[in-house]
Amino acid sequence: MKKKIVALLRKAGLTNKDLDKYIQIPKDPSHGDYSFTTFAIAKEQGLNPAEASYSIVSKIKHEEGFEKIIAVGPYVNFFVDARAIAEEVLKKIEFGKDKYGINKDGNRKKFMIEFSQPNTHKAVHVGHIRGTSLGESIARLHEFCGYRVIRANYSGDTGMHIAKWIWCYTKFHKNEKIKNEESWFAKIYVEAVQKLEGNEKGEAEVLAINRKLDERKDKKLIELWKSSRLKSVAAWKPIYDDLDVKFDKHFFESNVENAGRKIAQELVKKGIARIDDGATIIDLKKEDLGIWVLLRRDGTVLYSAKDLALANEKFSKYKADESLIITSVEQNLHFRQLRKTLELMKFKKWHDYKHLGFESVRLPEGKMSSRTGNNILYADFRNELVDAARLELEKRAQLPEKELRKRALTIAVAAMKYTMLKQDTNKVIIFNKYDAIRFEGDTGPYLLYSYARARSVLRKSKGAGKNKDFAISSKEKVLLNDLARFPEIVANANVNFNASGIAHYAYTLAQTFNEFYHSCQVIGSECEGFRLRLVKAFCQVMQNALHLLGIRALEEM
Numbered sequence: 001m002k003k004k005i006v007a008l009l010r011k012a013g014l015t016n017k018d019l020d021k022y023i024q025i026p027k028d029p030s031h032g033d034y035s036f037t038t039f040a041i042a043k044e045q046g047l048n049p050a051e052a053s054y055s056i057v058s059k060i061k062h063e064e065g066f067e068k069i070i071a072v073g074p075y076v077n078f079f080v081d082a083r084a085i086a087e088e089v090l091k092k093i094e095f096g097k098d099k100y101g102i103n104k105d106g107n108r109k110k111f112m113i114e115f116s117q118p119n120t121h122k123a124v125h126v127g128h129i130r131g132t133s134l135g136e137s138i139a140r141l142h143e144f145c146g147y148r149v150i151r152a153n154y155s156g157d158t159g160m161h162i163a164k165w166i167w168c169y170t171k172f173h174k175n176e177k178i179k180n181e182e183s184w185f186a187k188i189y190v191e192a193v194q195k196l197e198g199n200e201k202g203e204a205e206v207l208a209i210n211r212k213l214d215e216r217k218d219k220k221l222i223e224l225w226k227s228s229r230l231k232s233v234a235a236w237k238p239i240y241d242d243l244d245v246k247f248d249k250h251f252f253e254s255n256v257e258n259a260g261r262k263i264a265q266e267l268v269k270k271g272i273a274r275i276d277d278g279a280t281i282i283d284l285k286k287e288d289l290g291i292w293v294l295l296r297r298d299g300t301v302l303y304s305a306k307d308l309a310l311a312n313e314k315f316s317k318y319k320a321d322e323s324l325i326i327t328s329v330e331q332n333l334h335f336r337q338l339r340k341t342l343e344l345m346k347f348k349k350w351h352d353y354k355h356l357g358f359e360s361v362r363l364p365e366g367k368m369s370s371r372t373g374n375n376i377l378y379a380d381f382r383n384e385l386v387d388a389a390r391l392e393l394e395k396r397a398q399l400p401e402k403e404l405r406k407r408a409l410t411i412a413v414a415a416m417k418y419t420m421l422k423q424d425t426n427k428v429i430i431f432n433k434y435d436a437i438r439f440e441g442d443t444g445p446y447l448l449y450s451y452a453r454a455r456s457v458l459r460k461s462k463g464a465g466k467n468k469d470f471a472i473s474s475k476e477k478v479l480l481n482d483l484a485r486f487p488e489i490v491a492n493a494n495v496n497f498n499a500s501g502i503a504h505y506a507y508t509l510a511q512t513f514n515e516f517y518h519s520c521q522v523i524g525s526e527c528e529g530f531r532l533r534l535v536k537a538f539c540q541v542m543q544n545a546l547h548l549l550g551i552r553a554l555e556e557m
């Protein structure tokens with residue numbers, strides 16, 4: 001609407017930039033749906049504001065889509081013709097369908113987004129779920145905005161945590177077949193940590209394993225490392241199925257180790273890095289980013305150097321135009337050091353190598369079981385939410401077991417993803433499962449519930465319905481406005497990597513729909529035809545919003 005009004009103001013002869021800055025939505029609807037203030041432009045034209053508004057209105061009195069446009073003192077008040085607008089909005093949604101809201105901002109550029117990144121041989125915990133939910137949502141947003149998206153995963157598969165796992169496995173579980181089961185892997189790792197506490201002999205054995213892994217000469221050991229790694233990655237498949245995520249590319253730290261070493265050595269030659277007490281470092285103190293160590297004294301390639309090689313690979317081999325890495329905020333400093341180093345290296349795309357950090361996820365004390373000490377395993381977390389969703393469903397209807405299970409999982413995932421996404425990334429989440437799973441309030445299940453309710457209205461209707469001459473009520477107007485806003489919300493959310501913008505929008509939309517539903521009869525009403533179109537449009541837009549949140553919709557709850 002604002003664009004439309006700006007176009008009218010241009011037609012009336014205004015040439016100023018930023019005209020939309022002076023367009024407001026009046027608090028009192030008797031002043032119109034939109035109001036343009038003439039103070040600023042009158043000043044420029046040497047008129048008084050009332051003269052300016054009168055002169056504008058003399059040129060745009062009768063315009064399509066407006067009931068009336070009138071001058072009142074320093075204001076031009078626009079009264080929208082709700083039926084014309086309604087027709088326009090509904091047609092756009094009916095025509096756009098699952099593409100309603102898309103745009104071409106991305107210009108088909110290649111966007112590589114790296115997220116989730118659990119390390120092999122270790123647990124997947126709730127923090128990973130926040131990152132995975134965010135990454136998938138931002139990936140879908142970019143697809144919606146005309147980018148070609150590559151989803152990448154990147155796992156640590158070398159170093160001490162692997163050595164510990166292998167130590168524990170070979171010593172205490174040798175006769176067990178390696179399972180592709182995530183909690184089995186996690187259990188062995190946790191057991192290793194416990195058994196190594198104050199255990200000097202064990203520590204020495206782990207160090208020896210680590211050295212042997214590094215040398216890559218002990219065939220049997222390398223075989224065990226590789227086969228267990230494969231199983232460990234396979235064990236994530238059910239998790240990613242739950243979360244509806246598929247990766248196009250999986251990078252491993254071990255694959256960029258050599259390239260990382262080479263880059264570090266070149267940086268020394270170029271005078272960007274130097275050897276300090278045997279280690280290879282970059283001094284970023286001038287930039288207030290401390291010392292960044294690339295290679296240890298014994299030549300081990302560190303996380304830092306591997307990330308330099310990874311950046312190179314993403315741009316040279318995968319030809320990414322833009323890249324985003326999502327991790328916990330604990331790595332913020334690391335990524336600032338990385339970007340600075342890429343800049344010093346004159347890496348062409350350093351500016352488009354972006355990082356987004358998210359805060360931690362905690363649980364209210366004692367509310368959820370945890371088998372790994374401080375970290376809450378995905379498996380436990382998921383099962384508790386599924387059980388809670390089941391209880392809610394069982395209260396409402398008797399369902400066959402298979403259907404019950406399917407719905408409970410969809411609701412559980414909606415609950416976790418929505419809670420993860422609605423919060424801004426820089427805020428800690430205290431995850432309370434009872435809050436998250438509620439069917440009412442600011443929750444994922446509430447969105448599903450509103451959608452399912454609308455779908456059931458559509459199922460009950462018997463065709464197009466009557467459509468007498470009718471006026472559009474205020475509740476309908478609000479709903480139409482919300483539906484119309486969606487494309488703008490999408491574009492803004494994408495620029496700022498802001499999935500929470502979509503979450504807030506979806507919640508508002510659901511509320512608006514429910515208010516409309518309570519105050520306007522649909523089936524059997526005088527304007528059933530129009531209202532059915534409105535309900536259908538709501539379903540479509542809610543479905544598109546849920547898609548951007550990575551949440552599957554349910555036809556029935």
Ligand code: ARG
Pocket residue numbers: 114117118119154155156307310325327
């Ligand atoms: N696997 C790493 C970890 O668990 C996160 C990887 C982040 N990505 C990167 N390019 N460094 O800490």
